[in-house]
Amino acid sequence: MAEVGNELQRHAAEEQQAQTDGFHLVIDALKLNGIENIYGLPGIPVTDLARLAQANGMRVISFRHEQNAGNAAAIAGFLTQKPGVCLTVSAPGFLNGLTALANATTNCFPMILISGSSEREIVDLQQGDYEEMDQLAIARPHAKAAFRVLHAEDIGVGVARAIRAAVSGRPGGVYLDLPAKLLAQSMEAEKGRKSLIKVVDPAPRQLPAPDSVDRAVELLKTAKRPLILLGKGAAYARADADIRALVEKTGIPYLPMSMAKGLLPDTHPQSASAARSYVLAEADVVVLVGARLNWLLSHGKGKTWGKPKQFIQIDISPTEMDSNVAIAAPVVGDIGSCVSALLGKIGNDFAKPGADWLNAVDERKEKNLAKMAETLAKETSPMNFHSALRVLKDVVKANPSISFVNEGANTLDYARAVIDMYEPRKRLDVGTWGVMGVGMGYAVAAAVETSKPVLAVCGDSAFGFSGMEVETICRYDLPVCIVVFNNNGVYKGIDKNPTGGKDPAVTMFVPGARYDKMMEAFGGVGHNVTTPAELESAVNEALRSGKPTLINAVIDPAAGTESGRLTNLNPQSSASK
Ligand code: ADP
Numbered sequence: 001m002a003e004v005g006n007e008l009q010r011h012a013a014e015e016q017q018a019q020t021d022g023f024h025l026v027i028d029a030l031k032l033n034g035i036e037n038i039y040g041l042p043g044i045p046v047t048d049l050a051r052l053a054q055a056n057g058m059r060v061i062s063f064r065h066e067q068n069a070g071n072a073a074a075i076a077g078f079l080t081q082k083p084g085v086c087l088t089v090s091a092p093g094f095l096n097g098l099t100a101l102a103n104a105t106t107n108c109f110p111m112i113l114i115s116g117s118s119e120r121e122i123v124d125l126q127q128g129d130y131e132e133m134d135q136l137a138i139a140r141p142h143a144k145a146a147f148r149v150l151h152a153e154d155i156g157v158g159v160a161r162a163i164r165a166a167v168s169g170r171p172g173g174v175y176l177d178l179p180a181k182l183l184a185q186s187m188e189a190e191k192g193r194k195s196l197i198k199v200v201d202p203a204p205r206q207l208p209a210p211d212s213v214d215r216a217v218e219l220l221k222t223a224k225r226p227l228i229l230l231g232k233g234a235a236y237a238r239a240d241a242d243i244r245a246l247v248e249k250t251g252i253p254y255l256p257m258s259m260a261k262g263l264l265p266d267t268h269p270q271s272a273s274a275a276r277s278y279v280l281a282e283a284d285v286v287v288l289v290g291a292r293l294n295w296l297l298s299h300g301k302g303k304t305w306g307k308p309k310q311f312i313q314i315d316i317s318p319t320e321m322d323s324n325v326a327i328a329a330p331v332v333g334d335i336g337s338c339v340s341a342l343l344g345k346i347g348n349d350f351a352k353p354g355a356d357w358l359n360a361v362d363e364r365k366e367k368n369l370a371k372m373a374e375t376l377a378k379e380t381s382p383m384n385f386h387s388a389l390r391v392l393k394d395v396v397k398a399n400p401s402i403s404f405v406n407e408g409a410n411t412l413d414y415a416r417a418v419i420d421m422y423e424p425r426k427r428l429d430v431g432t433w434g435v436m437g438v439g440m441g442y443a444v445a446a447a448v449e450t451s452k453p454v455l456a457v458c459g460d461s462a463f464g465f466s467g468m469e470v471e472t473i474c475r476y477d478l479p480v481c482i483v484v485f486n487n488n489g490v491y492k493g494i495d496k497n498p499t500g501g502k503d504p505a506v507t508m509f510v511p512g513a514r515y516d517k518m519m520e521a522f523g524g525v526g527h528n529v530t531t532p533a534e535l536e537s538a539v540n541e542a543l544r545s546g547k548p549t550l551i552n553a554v555i556d557p558a559a560g561t562e563s564g565r566l567t568n569l570n571p572q573s574s575a576s577k
Contacts, residue, residue: 020192022152022183026114027053029159029196030085037448039063039072039441040087044130045116045180050087061448061476063441064468066093070100070113071441071466072448074173075428077110078236079449081203083166083174088115090180091131095138100441102142104173107431108233110166111173113139116180120150136177144172152185156196167203170317171236206316208333208341216287216312216329217345223285225357226252227272229297232259232431233290233315237335240424243289246339251352253279253361257291258429262421273417274372275364281306282360288313290335293324294432300325314338376418383531384559385410388485389418391536392457396420399453399543403428403446407439408459410560411485415457434566437465439482444469447478453543454480460509461490467518473548474522481542481549483535484515493557511557519550527551 020028026049030038037059042050054060063069066088073084084104088097094115104111117136118129126132140146145165149158158176166174220226228250234243244264247254253272256263264271272279280297286309293300293311300311301324310328313321314335321330331338376390392415396404400422406415406429421427428442440463443456463484473480487493488511495505516526525547527538535553542549561567 018189019186020152020189021186022155022178023049023052024056025152025155025187025192025196026159026178026183027056027058028193029156031056031058032196032198033159033163033202035082035085035163037061037076038085038087039069039076039445040085041066041069041089041093042087043089043093045183046087046089046114046178049116049183059448060087061444061472063444063472065466066096067099067437068441068444068466068469068472070097070111071103071438072445073113074100074104074107074109074111075438075442076445076449077104077166077171078107078232078428079425079446081110081167081236081238083110083112083163084445086111086113088113089131090115090117090135091133094133094135098139098142098175101139101173101175103431103433103435103438105142105144106433108171108236109173110171112162112166112176113143113173114176114178116183117148117177118179119181120179136175139175139177142173143175144170146175146177148177148179149182150179152182152187152192153195155182160197160199163199163202169203169206170315170320171203203334205337206333208314208331208338210341212329212331213338213341213345216331217342219285219310219312219329220250220287220346221350224354225282225284226250226287226353227279227283227285228252228254228287228289229257229291230254230260230263230289231257231291234335235260235263235290235425237290238424239336239339242336242339242343245343246289246346249343249346250350251358252287253353253358255279257296258416259425259427259431260291261416261427263424265422266420267422272361272365274368275361277304278364279361280304283307283309285310285312287311288315289339290315292320292432296432296434314342372418380556381531382554382556383529383535384556385414385485386418387532388483388535388553388555389414391532392455392483392539393419395455395536395539395543397422399455400426401452402426402543403443403450403452403454405429405439405442405446405454405456406458407436407462408457408485409461409491409566411457411459411462413565436462439463440466440469440473443480443482444472444476444478447473447480448476452479453546454478455539455543456480456482458482458484460484460486460488460513460515463515464509467515470519470524470548470550471522474519474524478548479543479546481539481551482519483539483551483553485553485555486513486515487555487560488512488557491562492560514552516550516552519548522548524548524550528554530554
């Protein structure tokens with residue numbers, strides 16, 4: 001009898017062992033598809049999911065606010081071409097992550113927001129569950145796709161669909177809703193294993209139609225003043241060598257959008273960055289490579305674009321064509337395939353642009369670069385944006401493989417113009433929305449994904465949105481050096497309350513604030529610097545040591561312009577002009 005009892009117990013134990021559950025299946029499905037990192041914030045009902053993910057060898061980076069975790073996941077997607085995964089709790093946590101998901105979709109970054117959710121039956125009858133919210137419905141308009149999984153045996157399909165939706169075609173944000181009950185569901189381990197899907201070719205190449213390539217090359221041949229415009233889609237596509245070959249073989253001047261800087265080094269002789277206004281206004285044929293004619297490019301029309309021109313547009317999304325102006329030669333496909341097809345058709349007989357055009361561009365460039373050098377060389381006391389950026393320009397030149405995160409208004413505009421980038425996908429900034437608050441999320445993910453140092457240069461206002469993540473940076477001991485350009489306020493730090501009342505002006509912060517102390521509070525290194533020499537030594541020390549560092553760079557409170565370069569979008573100040 002005892003033997004039978006033991007046998008039964010052994011059987012029961014085996015049965016027990018041979019079970020799996022929703023928690024494990026989600027983790028197994030992610031791992032099976034090469035996803036190694038999760039950015040998130042644990043809590044009910046995903047605490048155990050995060051714990052188990054860590055226990056199963058995934059790297060789980062826990063943040064202090066879901067929006068920052070979401071931004072980290074989004075930029076991880078941009079950096080790796082794999083969907084960055086953000087994990088949040090239900091309702092409020094989900095909503096915090098949703099801002100980042102919408103931002104990822106807007107920027108064409110592949111990301112999956114996985115949120116735990118309350119019980120469907122209660123949510124749908126609106127019976128007031130813990131953190132009740134119809135998350136799927138809310139996520140849908142902000143995501144490229146949104147899925148919910150109700151049965152453990154469907155987790156493999158849910159994760160596979162989320163991955164495909166995030167990275168195929170135009171990348172974007174995907175929402176995956178996992179009700180608490182699903183995570184606890186158990187099923188036979190073997191069946192569970194078989195239900196998982198290893199996605200084959202998640203972002204298939206999309207070859208352009210040969211006649212579209214011919215049309216584009218024919219148009220390019222007629223150009224007298226051609227221009228190539230590289231966008232962050234080109235950076236994402238990782239077709240670096242072919243893009244460089246296209247630029248160099250054709251001899252056409254090129255302009256990088258901000259996150260495409262470094263695709264070719266900004267010091268490349270064909271870079272027309274320093275003659276941006278001139279080339280945009282004067283060009284007659286413009287080749288857009290992974291760049292949209294949105295507000296960042298004045299919608300392809302108006303004064304910025306001056307003379308009439310024709311566009312060749314390379315993009316994976318067919319519906320991007322003609323979105324703002326007529327596209328004479330659309331080339332639809334993935335950038336790698338499109339650029340290599342163009343290269344195949346551009347023979348050695350391709351006539352490089354005439355000397356008139358190239359000399360005119362060079363002339364503008366040299367004039368503007370000389371002007372910039374003069375501005376940078378000025379010694380000012382107190383330090384202003386330019387004297388501080390002069391130092392950082394040299395730091396990036398000496399350390400071209402570090403990631404450079406940049407957000408703010410003036411801090412963003414000036415840094416984009418002053419700091420040359422030398423390698424692709426190293427400049428990470430506010431992107432399509434021009435949004436504040438991506439700084440620390442991007443910095444954390446850049447450090448995690450590249451294992452290289454990160455220099456994050458943030459305006460004091462921008463830093464405030466995600467500043468609490470300095471604790472995360474310290475906790476994970478990441479080689480992140482943050483420089484806060486502190487001019488005591490939004491845009492500037494000298495505004496007065498128009499009523500003369502006790503409250504400060506709406507754009508003011510505490511004057512003389514010491515952001516460096518925040519980093520010290522968590523065991524990192526803090527510096528307060530007031531001169532370019534102090535700034536230089538503090539940044540170099542941070543890069544050398546790899547220790548989490550925050551440098552409070554005191555900038556003249558009177559420096560800075562209202563809304564940075566976006567004054568035209570500010571109704572009051574543009575009306576008063
Ligand atoms: P920027 O802000 O730098 O101008 P955008 O985000 O406006 O860049 O544009 C990026 C474009 O690149 C989008 O239209 C997107 O569809 C496209 N894109 C992204 N990845 C690829 C790819 N692999 N192949 C082709 N086009 C791509």
